Amino acid sequence: MRTTLCLLATALFASSACGGGAAEPPPFKPVVDTLLLMEAVVDPSADVIWDSVGTIITAEGEEHIRPKNDEEWMAVRNAAVAVAESGNLLMMSPRAVDAEWVRISQAMVDTGARAIQAAEAQNVDQVFDVGGEIYAVCTNCHSKYVDAITQANQ
Numbered sequence: 001m002r003t004t005l006c007l008l009a010t011a012l013f014a015s016s017a018c019g020g021g022a023a024e025p026p027p028f029k030p031v032v033d034t035l036l037l038m039e040a041v042v043d044p045s046a047d048v049i050w051d052s053v054g055t056i057i058t059a060e061g062e063e064h065i066r067p068k069n070d071e072e073w074m075a076v077r078n079a080a081v082a083v084a085e086s087g088n089l090l091m092m093s094p095r096a097v098d099a100e101w102v103r104i105s106q107a108m109v110d111t112g113a114r115a116i117q118a119a120e121a122q123n124v125d126q127v128f129d130v131g132g133e134i135y136a137v138c139t140n141c142h143s144k145y146v147d148a149i150t151q152a153n154q
Contacts, residue, residue, distance in 0.1 A: 048079035084112025
């Protein structure tokens with residue numbers, strides 16, 4: 001019995017040593033700079049979310065803007081996916097500038113995830129509310145980092 005336990009412990013140790021060591025991180029390689037990521041992915045995706053719901057009030061009355069069919073809701077959901085996953089891309093080296101950058105990028109992931117849920121539920125009010133949260137996250141980041149990003153890409 002004691003020999004069996006020793007063999008089992010040795011086998012467990014050996015298997016954890018082989019597979020449990022510090023592995024090399026995946027070979028992530030950013031292809032574009034942060035400014036182009038924002039221009040090509042984040043801004044257009046956020047615009048889809050922001051433009052998808054709302055109310056326009058004119059002298060003639062109110063116009064309610066909202067997705068009209070499953071295809072339009074899918075476009076909002078897909079834009080929310082791009083926003084959420086872009087937050088992850090912004091945390092990659094060399095884009096991650098400092099701890100505050102990472103915190104704001106994580107907030108982008110979180111608000112994007114809530115936008116995905118709102119679009120999947122086809123909930124106009126939730127999409128509107130989370131769109132405001134996304135705007136606040138973007139504004140917070142821009143107020144702290146936009147000058148540094150622009151200068152770094154010149």
